[in-house]
Amino acid sequence: MPDPHGLTxxxxxxxxxxxxxxGPLGIMRDAAILIDGDRIAWVGPAGELDSxxxxxxxxxxxxxxxxxxxxxxxxxxxxxxxxxxxRMTGESYAAGGIRTTVMxxxxxxxxxxxxxxxxxxxxxxxxGVTTFETKSGYGLTVEDEARSLRIAREFTDExxxxxxxxxxxxxxxDSYVELVCGAxxxxxxxxxxxxxxxxxxxxxxxxxxxxxxSAGMARGLLPRIHANQLQHGGGVQLAVxxxxxxxxxxxxLDDADIEALAGSKTVATLLPxxxxxxxxxxxxARRLLDAGATVALATDCNPGSSYTTxxxxxxxxxxxxxxxxxxxxxxxxxxxxxxxxxxxxxxVITSGARADLVSLDAPDHVHLAYRPGVDLIxxxxxxxxxxxxxxxx
Amino acid sequence: MPDPHGLTxxxxxxxxxxxxxxGPLGIMRDAAILIDGDRIAWVGPAGELDSxxxxxxxxxxxxxxxxxxxxxxxxxxxxxxxxxxxRMTGESYAAGGIRTTVMxxxxxxxxxxxxxxxxxxxxxxxxGVTTFETKSGYGLTVEDEARSLRIAREFTDExxxxxxxxxxxxxxxDSYVELVCGAxxxxxxxxxxxxxxxxxxxxxxxxxxxxxxSAGMARGLLPRIHANQLQHGGGVQLAVxxxxxxxxxxxxLDDADIEALAGSKTVATLLPxxxxxxxxxxxxARRLLDAGATVALATDCNPGSSYTTxxxxxxxxxxxxxxxxxxxxxxxxxxxxxxxxxxxxxxVITSGARADLVSLDAPDHVHLAYRPGVDLIxxxxxxxxxxxxxxxx
Numbered sequence: 001m002p003d004p005h006g007l008t009x010x011x012x013x014x015x016x017x018x019x020x021x022x023g024p025l026g027i028m029r030d031a032a033i034l035i036d037g038d039r040i041a042w043v044g045p046a047g048e049l050d051s052x053x054x055x056x057x058x059x060x061x062x063x064x065x066x067x068x069x070x071x072x073x074x075x076x077x078x079x080x081x082x083x084x085x086x087r088m089t090g091e092s093y094a095a096g097g098i099r100t101t102v103m104x105x106x107x108x109x110x111x112x113x114x115x116x117x118x119x120x121x122x123x124x125x126x127x128g129v130t131t132f133e134t135k136s137g138y139g140l141t142v143e144d145e146a147r148s149l150r151i152a153r154e155f156t157d158e159x160x161x162x163x164x165x166x167x168x169x170x171x172x173x174d175s176y177v178e179l180v181c182g183a184x185x186x187x188x189x190x191x192x193x194x195x196x197x198x199x200x201x202x203x204x205x206x207x208x209x210x211x212x213x214s215a216g217m218a219r220g221l222l223p224r225i226h227a228n229q230l231q232h233g234g235g236v237q238l239a240v241x242x243x244x245x246x247x248x249x250x251x252x253l254d255d256a257d258i259e260a261l262a263g264s265k266t267v268a269t270l271l272p273x274x275x276x277x278x279x280x281x282x283x284x285a286r287r288l289l290d291a292g293a294t295v296a297l298a299t300d301c302n303p304g305s306s307y308t309t310x311x312x313x314x315x316x317x318x319x320x321x322x323x324x325x326x327x328x329x330x331x332x333x334x335x336x337x338x339x340x341x342x343x344x345x346x347x348v349i350t351s352g353a354r355a356d357l358v359s360l361d362a363p364d365h366v367h368l369a370y371r372p373g374v375d376l377i378x379x380x381x382x383x384x385x386x387x388x389x390x391x392x393x
Numbered sequence: 394m395p396d397p398h399g400l401t402x403x404x405x406x407x408x409x410x411x412x413x414x415x416g417p418l419g420i421m422r423d424a425a426i427l428i429d430g431d432r433i434a435w436v437g438p439a440g441e442l443d444s445x446x447x448x449x450x451x452x453x454x455x456x457x458x459x460x461x462x463x464x465x466x467x468x469x470x471x472x473x474x475x476x477x478x479x480r481m482t483g484e485s486y487a488a489g490g491i492r493t494t495v496m497x498x499x500x501x502x503x504x505x506x507x508x509x510x511x512x513x514x515x516x517x518x519x520x521g522v523t524t525f526e527t528k529s530g531y532g533l534t535v536e537d538e539a540r541s542l543r544i545a546r547e548f549t550d551e552x553x554x555x556x557x558x559x560x561x562x563x564x565x566x567d568s569y570v571e572l573v574c575g576a577x578x579x580x581x582x583x584x585x586x587x588x589x590x591x592x593x594x595x596x597x598x599x600x601x602x603x604x605x606x607s608a609g610m611a612r613g614l615l616p617r618i619h620a621n622q623l624q625h626g627g628g629v630q631l632a633v634x635x636x637x638x639x640x641x642x643x644x645x646l647d648d649a650d651i652e653a654l655a656g657s658k659t660v661a662t663l664l665p666x667x668x669x670x671x672x673x674x675x676x677x678a679r680r681l682l683d684a685g686a687t688v689a690l691a692t693d694c695n696p697g698s699s700y701t702t703x704x705x706x707x708x709x710x711x712x713x714x715x716x717x718x719x720x721x722x723x724x725x726x727x728x729x730x731x732x733x734x735x736x737x738x739x740x741v742i743t744s745g746a747r748a749d750l751v752s753l754d755a756p757d758h759v760h761l762a763y764r765p766g767v768d769l770i771x772x773x774x775x776x777x778x779x780x781x782x783x784x785x786x
Contacts, residue, residue: 312766364474371700372669
């Protein structure tokens with residue numbers, strides 16, 4: 001379409017701006033949108049759209065901001081379907097967990113990693129994701145972490161250095177923390193916006209996490225943390241202490257954690273795909289929301305514990321399993337993800353925001369939870385351009 | 394493709410014939426398929442395929458039998474997303490339940506019903522379903538039930554007369570049962586293969602169900618039953634007593650029910666979409682399987698309690714929530730569904746079977762549960778013909 005152009009025939013429009021419409025989602029009926037270049041130039045009543053611009057008629061479809069997936073691990077090789085099947089059926093399986101993927105990733109060519117990352121990025125787009133974060137963390141050597149971030153940066157600006165995913169074989173924990181904070185950080189920082197640590201049982205403790213995040217922050221990276229997934233620990237409190245953009249997982253929270261999150265700018269990013277795929281109990285989204293914490297939803301796409309790219313399924317699980325309302329779930333999967341990335345230009349449909357939009361084959365966003373597993377993604381605009389949403393063969 | 398033609402490059406092939414390959418699924422590696430007209434003419438080692446036929450190279454994708462969805466309600470108008478949202482958030486909602494859909498369906502034109510049914514049938518096909526059953530049950534007058542079945546029959550041969558869905562307003566139960574067994578059955582039977590009753594709290598009791606099913610059987614229809622969804626009752630035992638093809642839902646079972654099913658030809662058809670969308674406890678699939686009962690999985694697609702067409706999600710829920718293995722879930726969603734429809738020509742990939750096949754964007758069927766919410770359907774063949782799997786706009 002030529003610039004500028006309009007979108008009309010919108011059945012319901014989620015702006016995420018309470019000033020523009022009803023409720024926290026700022027829902028508008030009979031609205032139109034004007035797109036100019038990569039930006040939304042105007043949002044308002046359909047009758048007030050400049051009648052000289054060409055328009056796309058969305059035939060009563062709902063329009064939502066593109067999903068913001070603030071937590072994914074897309075740069076890896078291999079899969080762990082056998083480990084998944086064994087876990088689900090209660091069979092023992094001598095799985096190496098993350099280390100299995102590390103070995104496969106190190107052995108893969110740049111092109112193999114690039115193709116996998118591209119395929120997953122395409123899947124995300126087909127599920128309506130217009131902004132996504134992705135991490136290193138399956139290289140765990142200076143060269144392999146740097147390579148992962150170079151490849152990640154080809155697909156997104158929201159890249160995260162996660163050298164501190166686990167301690168790899170062949171090196172003791174103290175030496176590895178030193179490496180992560182030194183040569184590895186130096187090799188990775190130019191291609192990363194964020195620094196992250198897996199602060200949990202079997203990975204890194206709070207002191208190690210603080211040391212790593214502080215080193216990254218001194219190098220200009222912004223902190224975020226894998227916190228409290230496998231057991232209760234100090235990860236969430238550390239996230240708040242460091243003003244991390246997000247504490248991710250939050251599966252095991254006590255009252256003090258919830259209070260700390262509610263009193264901070266740190267977003268609680270919930271990843272129900274991980275609980276779904278490991279048959280774990282879901283995080284206490286209801287308690288977080290009722291306390292006033294900011295909640296984001298993300299996929300955690302990774303080959304071990306959540307090999308999904310479906311933000312619509314995360315919304316459905318949030319409603320079914322975590323008792324979020326359909327409105328809360330939609331907000332958390334869009335504006336919530338944007339907050340978790342400290343972004344104000346995405347996750348909203350307002351004048352000046354990036355033109356990242358999704359139209360649904362449904363009259364409203366409730367259908368994302370009401371119709372679980374159904375592909376309701378109609379069209380996806382990224383920076384004002386329609387992205388192919390059908391698979392290419 | 395011209396006839397005959399071959400499929401090669403199959404990463405793994407699920408035949409559901411233990412004589413053809415490994416385990417109950419009859420899994421073959423390095424296999425090829427020969428399609429001739431609407432039938433599978435041959436299945437065997439890739440090296441033995443007739444080299445003179447043209448071939449499609451599936452590039453290491455898995456191939457499975459098309460899903461058989463043996464329980465769906467596709468002929469209706471309106472939606473109940475507001476009722477869904479209220480139920481999920483614990484708000485009270487003066488919903489009429491099934492009766493809301495009955496009013497909308499009666500008010501809809503033939504064309505409106507036809508378009509909705511077609512859209513849902515297309516969704517089923519895109520999720521890999523190659524055979525589906527669908528029911529009347531939202532008309533509940535002689536004319537509206539007959540109309541629903543006429544429209545249903547345009548899309549599938551597996552049509553079910555479900556006049557006994559609920560007792561509609563304006564008539565007492567005894568008179569309605571008499572109507573269902575009399576004029577309504579007479580008006581519907583020519584377009585139905587099956588007769589069904591919702592035998593549960595708030596619908597029809599066992600005696601009424603027996604009367605209705607017997608009337609249908611006397612008219613040449615085959616019985617199936619909605620049994621034991623909302624509470625424990627005699628529906629499952631009645632299904633076994635009448636040699637019904639299937640007892641559907643089976644959410645509340647006691648030991649005697651499980652024993653009766655295991656000792657019968659009646660399939661236990663589990664509909665986890667209903668438990669997902671109503672936040673109910675899931676059926677005891679593990680106990681059924683361990684006792685030797687035959688289990689099918691189906692969508693229960695309907696606007697009130699399970700508005701999904703996704704057999705892949707049913708497989709993922711069966712694994713996650715009902716502790717079926719990925720192999721058991723795949724079998725139940727294909728061969729199990731075929732048993733629930735007393736069909737031997739579908740749900741298998743063997744010589745002479747209907748050429749109903751699905752290729753997956755995955756190396757094996759485990760990925761259907763391992764990658765929840767992800768569209769893994771590559772190509773769908775129905776009766777030997779490729780069906781469009783991408784949305785048409």
